[in-house]
Amino acid sequence: MAPEQMAEHPKNAAPPESGASGENGESGAYVQEPPPARPLDAIDRDILQMLQADGRASIRSVAERVHVSRANAYARINRLVEDGVIRGFGARVNHERAGQGTSAYITLKIVQNTWRTVREQLRRLPGASHIALVGGDFDVLLLVHTPDNRALREVVLTRLQAIPEVLSTRTLLVFEEEDLEPQS
Numbered sequence: 001m002a003p004e005q006m007a008e009h010p011k012n013a014a015p016p017e018s019g020a021s022g023e024n025g026e027s028g029a030y031v032q033e034p035p036p037a038r039p040l041d042a043i044d045r046d047i048l049q050m051l052q053a054d055g056r057a058s059i060r061s062v063a064e065r066v067h068v069s070r071a072n073a074y075a076r077i078n079r080l081v082e083d084g085v086i087r088g089f090g091a092r093v094n095h096e097r098a099g100q101g102t103s104a105y106i107t108l109k110i111v112q113n114t115w116r117t118v119r120e121q122l123r124r125l126p127g128a129s130h131i132a133l134v135g136g137d138f139d140v141l142l143l144v145h146t147p148d149n150r151a152l153r154e155v156v157l158t159r160l161q162a163i164p165e166v167l168s169t170r171t172l173l174v175f176e177e178e179d180l181e182p183q184s
Contacts, residue, residue, distance in 0.1 A: 004176075013081065036083075037084065037085055038079070038082045038083060040055060040085070043066050043068060043076065044076060044080065044085075046065070047062055047066055047076055047077060047080070048065045048085070048086070049075065050062055050065055050066070051077070051086065051089070053152075055089040055090065055091075056089075059073050059074050059077070059084055059170060062077070062142065074111070085126065089175060092179055095145040097178075100144045100145035100146060100147060101147065102145070102147065102148050102151065102152050102158075102173075103143070103144065103145045103146075103173075103174035103176065104142075104143075104144055104146075104148055104152055104171050104172060104173050105141060105142070105143055105144075105171075105172040105176055106142045106143075106144060106155075106160065106166075106169055106170070106171050106172070107138035107140070107141055107169065107170045107172070108136075108140040108141075108142060108160070108166050108168070108169050109136060109138050109139055109167040109168045109169075110139045110140060110165050110166055110167060111164075111165045111167060112167040115139070115140075117165055118140065118165050118166065119131055119133075119140075121163050122140070122142055123146065125155060125159055125160070126159075127144040127145045127146045127147070127149075127151070127153065127155060128142060128144050129141070129143050129145055130142070130143040131143075132169060136182060146153065152167050152171070152173075156169060156171055
């Protein structure tokens, strides 16, 4: 079975019977916390590196490459998923070829203690691909990909500045970008 065929785990789940879940204070919904991550050994790290390079690698090829049985490789990958080390499997996209030729990093200053509220609103922005709470001269760093400058203008001047908790923004237009490939 390929890794992408493994069961996905819901982010929001009902609280377990033991009551060992956290509560999201804003919405009151229970969010099941992943178990503490177990230490990774050299084989786990090799599996991670392999799957970062090719998320479609078969269990068989993973097992052969790291010199373990298919059952062992399958169990290790499942454990890495269950522990939250592997958050999912996906494609690396060339945004320009996918019709999202304009990219920008946008810095935001936000009202103190509103990170969770702002994050939820940023997740819904069209083209948002990375959100980070940071320390320094600004509070949030947001990466967006849009079809063109007009769409970017809409995101910044209409969508972001309409969020009451956003005090100010600064847009850094990306001229060229490259996703770093994992070292083989």
